[in-house]
Structures are given as structure tokens and as C-alpha cells.
Amino acid sequence: xxxxxxxxxVRYAVSLLIVVLLVFLLPRCMPxxxxxxxxxxxxxxxxxxxxxxxxxxxxxxxxxxxFRIYIGNLLTGDLGYSYTRHQNVAELILDRLPxxxxxxxxxxxxxxxxxxxxxxxxxWMAERKMSKILTSFGVVVSCIPPYLLGLIFFSVxxxxxxxFPYKGFYTTPDLFSVVYHMxxxxxxxxxxxxxxxxxxxxxxxxxxxxxxxxxxxxxxxxPQRKIIYxxxxxxxxxxxLTHFAIDFGFILSGALFIxxxxxxxxxxxxxxxxxxxxxxxxLSGLFLVIAVMAVCANMIADILYGIIDPRVKRGDGR
Amino acid sequence: xLILEAEHISRSYGMNPALNDFSLSLSSGExxxxxxxxxxxxxxxxxILAGLERSDTGSVRYAEKTLTRPDPGIQMxxxxxxxxxxxxLTIRQSLSAVLSLRRVPKSDHHAVLLAEFERAxxxxxxxxxxxxxxxxxxxxxxxxxxxxxVHPRVMILDEPTSAxxxxxxxxxxxxxxxxxxxxxxxxxxxxxxxxxxxxxADRVICL
Numbered sequence: 408x409x410x411x412x413x414x415x416x417v418r419y420a421v422s423l424l425i426v427v428l429l430v431f432l433l434p435r436c437m438p439x440x441x442x443x444x445x446x447x448x449x450x451x452x453x454x455x456x457x458x459x460x461x462x463x464x465x466x467x468x469x470x471x472x473x474f475r476i477y478i479g480n481l482l483t484g485d486l487g488y489s490y491t492r493h494q495n496v497a498e499l500i501l502d503r504l505p506x507x508x509x510x511x512x513x514x515x516x517x518x519x520x521x522x523x524x525x526x527x528x529x530x531w532m533a534e535r536k537m538s539k540i541l542t543s544f545g546v547v548v549s550c551i552p553p554y555l556l557g558l559i560f561f562s563v564x565x566x567x568x569x570x571f572p573y574k575g576f577y578t579t580p581d582l583f584s585v586v587y588h589m590x591x592x593x594x595x596x597x598x599x600x601x602x603x604x605x606x607x608x609x610x611x612x613x614x615x616x617x618x619x620x621x622x623x624x625x626x627x628x629x630p631q632r633k634i635i636y637x638x639x640x641x642x643x644x645x646x647x648l649t650h651f652a653i654d655f656g657f658i659l660s661g662a663l664f665i666x667x668x669x670x671x672x673x674x675x676x677x678x679x680x681x682x683x684x685x686x687x688x689x690l691s692g693l694f695l696v697i698a699v700m701a702v703c704a705n706m707i708a709d710i711l712y713g714i715i716d717p718r719v720k721r722g723d724g725r
Numbered sequence: 726x727l728i729l730e731a732e733h734i735s736r737s738y739g740m741n742p743a744l745n746d747f748s749l750s751l752s753s754g755e756x757x758x759x760x761x762x763x764x765x766x767x768x769x770x771x772x773i774l775a776g777l778e779r780s781d782t783g784s785v786r787y788a789e790k791t792l793t794r795p796d797p798g799i800q801m802x803x804x805x806x807x808x809x810x811x812x813x814l815t816i817r818q819s820l821s822a823v824l825s826l827r828r829v830p831k832s833d834h835h836a837v838l839l840a841e842f843e844r845a846x847x848x849x850x851x852x853x854x855x856x857x858x859x860x861x862x863x864x865x866x867x868x869x870x871x872x873x874x875v876h877p878r879v880m881i882l883d884e885p886t887s888a889x890x891x892x893x894x895x896x897x898x899x900x901x902x903x904x905x906x907x908x909x910x911x912x913x914x915x916x917x918x919x920x921x922x923x924x925x926a927d928r929v930i931c932l
Contacts, residue, residue, distance in 0.1 A: 618808060619803045619805060619808040619809035620808065620809055620810055620811045620812070622772075622777055622801075622803075622809075623801070623803070623809045623810075623871075624811075625777060625795050626775055626776070626777060626795045626797075626799070626800060626801050627795075627797055627800075627823060627826060627875060628795060628796065628797045628826070629826065638811050641813060642811070642812065642813060715813065716812075716813050717813060717855065718812070718813070718855060718857065
């Protein structure tokens with residue numbers, strides 16, 4: 408194992424530890440009684456019950472001991488208990504997470520793939536009218552927040568035209584029904600991801616195409632398609648990777664809004680309800696899961712960066 | 726034998742004229758020097774002669790055919806040699822790609838590169854390095870080697886030594902002269918340094 412890899416592993420481990428520490432400290436640092444926070448502010452508890460729950464949750468123990476127990480619970484997959492929903496938080500998240508991942512995963516796959524290809528084309532053919540139209544469209548759409556985009560689509564395609572269903576993931580649990588229900592939410596999020604990536608990629612390709620190496624390839628008689636998609640795109644894609652890591656949390660939050668608009672019962676709905684009910688255990692669990700996913704996205708981007716640009720592996724990349 | 730001919734070529738960028746009514750004829754084995762102050766259109770002229778850019782008026786003929794697109798028979802060497810290599814490929818990968826274009830069998834690539842490197846006075850360790858890991862002089866030699874791999878009949882040298890120190894400049898100029906003596910390749914040598922142009926060129930055009 409080389410030093411760069413070891414350094415990266417330590418960096419991500421520290422990030423994860425800080426996330427876990429924040430999730431652990433948050434309910435304990437909040438003003439008021441932590442038990443009251445955990446069970447919800449609307450629930451009235453007598454002092455006796457409060458003391459009993461405090462002891463049961465181990466909140467009367469020293470902070471270091473509490474942290475040790477918390478880590479132990481995390482390692483066994485225990486994220487706490489929601490007193491509002493009367494359900495295990497880990498079970499709740501595990502039940503909803505696949506749907507949110509399906510929505511974000513498919514949207515990101517579509518958005519990134521087409522965004523990169525279209526961005527490369529608009530950057531390389533920047534002087535063409537079609538490229539200018541596509542860029543203008545991208546700028547306009549990227550200025551619309553995902554929830555507003557979702558509302559517009561919902562109003563037009565569901566309410567006015569009736570092309571898509573009003574709510575839910577499926578009517579009957581079969582693939583066609585899932586695709587039919589997910590199509591519009593996926594298209595909404597994918598469009599948002601697509602335009603953002605297209606604009607970034609366009610700028611990056613504009614910079615790369617003025618470098619000397621594509622010109623040299625051209626003088627050798629290398630076909631234009633190979634120059635664009637074989638050489639230029641590979642170098643221009645690096646800012647997209649950085650963006651992927653930074654933007655992951657933003658896309659996920661966009662997905663949460665879209666879930667609410669299209670009444671999809673994923674993590675977004677869970678978070679929305681948890682915020683309304685001040686369900687801190689669920690919010691803490693969600694915060695932890697989302698933060699871990701964001702750290703993983705950073706790690707993936709980091710690995711891909713090293714594969715695409717070997718200079719990064721040397722530790723002296725640009 | 727006339728190999729490259731430009732007749733009354735002009736080029737403007739918007740309202741700004743970059744090159745006005747330029748003509749040139751170049752024979753095999755000949756070196757024409759192109760000099761002039763900054764902004765006189767030397768690089769624009771080079772790019773048009775290499776087929777990388779189209780002129781607004783006039784035409785360029787290479788090997789008795791009108792040049793409408795880049796031809797591997799005309800190679801260009803740039804002022805920033807490292808920048809003319811794909812930064813994420815090793816020198817070996819960049820040069821092998823050129824040999825593949827020439828349909829040289831992959832098994833022969835190493836031997837061809839070793840021979841070319843020896844001729845250019847380059848160490849073979851460079852092959853496994855990336856463009857930003859070699860010096861300016863080495864990068865320019867590698868760029869010349871790469872240009873020669875396709876056996877061009879014309880080389881457009883756009884300020885090939887201006888970013889190099891004097892001793893390295895002399896080595897590069899001598900290397901170019903040796904290559905010309907051996908292969909009969911014609912050069913369009915662009916420089917703002919009159920002494921360098923005088924050393925290299927058979928005749929000089931001032932823009």
C-alpha cells in the first residue's frame with residue numbers, strides 16, 4: 408500500500424469519525440432535556456418516566472461511555488428507536504433507502520451520461536447555432552431549483568395532460584408499474600443533473616480544445632470523433648468528477664424535494680415527516696446515512712480521479 | 726520539386742485582420758524562414774499551412790492537391806512542446822498511438838521508438854514518463870521524433886526554440902538540420918529571432 412492511498416484512507420476515516428461524532432453530540436448538545444428531544448417535544452412525560460428512559464438509554468452515563476455504547480450500537484446496525492413512529496430507525500431507513508437510491512441512481516446515470524456527451528459536443532462545436540441553443544436551454548433550466556422543476560412537470564404532465572400517475576412508486580409491484588410511476592420524477596431530477604453537467608463539461612471542453620494536443624492529433628489525421636471522445640473528453644471530465652463529489656448531497660436533497668412533490672415514499676418523505684414531528688432519532692439516522700453516502704461519493708470520485716489522471720496518483724497533480 | 730504552395734491567403738478574426746495576402750512556395754529539402762514582430766500573423770500562417778485552419782481567401786496546395794484538411798504529410802511543431810502531448814498519456818503511449826495510426830504492428834513499436842530515440846539523442850527512460858515530467862528540451866526533441874514518425878514531407882516549426890535556453894536551442898537546431906539532411910523534409914521555420922532564422926533558413930519571408 409503506498410503512502411498516498413494510506414493518507415486517503417486516514418482522511419476518509421477521520422471524516423467519517425467527525426460525522427459520527429456530530430450525530431452523537433447533536434441531540435446531547437441541544438437545549439432542554441435530551442430524552443424529551445428523543446421522544447418528541449409534543450409528548451408529555453412524568454419525571455419518573457423521564458428518569459427511567461434516561462437510564463434505559465444510558466444518558467446518565469459519562470459522555471465517553473455513552474460514545475462507546477453508541478459506536479458499539481452503530482457497528483451492530485442499531486441507529487436508535489423512533490418514539491414517534493414506534494419503529495427501529497435502521498429498519499425504517501433500510502425500507503425506504505432503496506427507493507431513494509433508485510430515483511437518484513437512475514437520474515444521475517442518465518443526467519451524467521447525457522450531460523457529459525452533450526457538454527462535450529456543445530463545447531467542441533461552440534460556434535454552431537444548435538450548440539448555442541442547447542447551452543441557453545441548459546442555463547435557463549439550471550437556474551430553476553429541482554422542487555420548482557418538479558412542480559412545473561407535475562402541473563403539466565400529471566395534472567394537465569394526465570400522462571403520469573399522481574403518486575406512489577407502483578400500483579401493482581411489477582416492473583412496468585414501477586417504471587410508469589418513476590418516469591416523471593426520474594426525468595425531473597435527470598434533467599436537472601443533465602443541464603448542470605452539460606454546462607460544466609462545455610466550459611471544460613472549451614478550455615481543452617484550445618490546448619495543443621488536440622491540434623496535433625488533428626494534424627496527424629486522427630478522426631475528429633476520436634479526438635473529441637478519446638482525448639479531449641478524458642481530460643475535460645475531471646471537473647465533473649470533482650463536481651460529483653461536492654454535489655452529491657445537493658442532488659440527494661433535490662431528490663428529497665421531488666419525493667415530496669410526487670408523493671414517493673422514500674427517504675425524502677421520511678425526512679419531511681421527521682422534521683414536522685421533531686423526530687430526532689430518525690433525523691440523526693438520516694443525517695448519518697446521507698453523510699456516509701456523501702463521504703463514499705467523495706471516495707469514488709477520488710479513486711476515479713486517480714484512474715483518469717495518473718498525475719493525481721503521483722501526488723503532484725494539478 | 727515544389728511541395729507546398731500558398732497563394733494570396735488572408736485570414737481575419739471578426740474585424741481584425743490577422744494575415745493579409747500571403748504567398749509562399751516551398752520545395753523539398755528547403756527551409757523557408759518566416760519572421761516578423763508579435764501579432765504579424767506568423768502563427769495564423771503556420772496553422773493555415775498545416776491545414777489546421779482555413780483561410781478566408783486564397784488557397785494552399787500540398788503535393789499538387791488543394792489542402793482542405795490536415796494532411797499527415799505536413800506536421801507541425803509547436804512552441805510549447807509539452808502542451809502538444811496529451812497530459813494523461815505517457816510519452817510511450819503518445820508515440821505508440823502515432824505508430825498505430827501508421828499501422829505499424831504493436832510488436833514493433835518498442836524497437837522503432839528505441840531507434841528514433843537514439844537518433845534524437847534521447848534517453849529511453851523518458852518513454853515511461855508523462856509530458857510534465859520531462860524538460861523543455863527533451864519535450865521538443867520528443868515532439869520532433871513524434872512528428873517524424875509519420876514521415877512528413879513538410880514540417881511547420883512554430884517558434885520551436887523560443888522557450889528553450891541557448892545551449893538547448895543549438896542542439897535542437899542541429900537535430901533539425903540533421904533530420905533534413907537525412908530525409909529531405911522541407912521546413913517552414915517561424916521565429917522572431919533573426920539570428921536563428923538566418924542559421925536555419927535558405928530564404929526568409931518577413932511578415
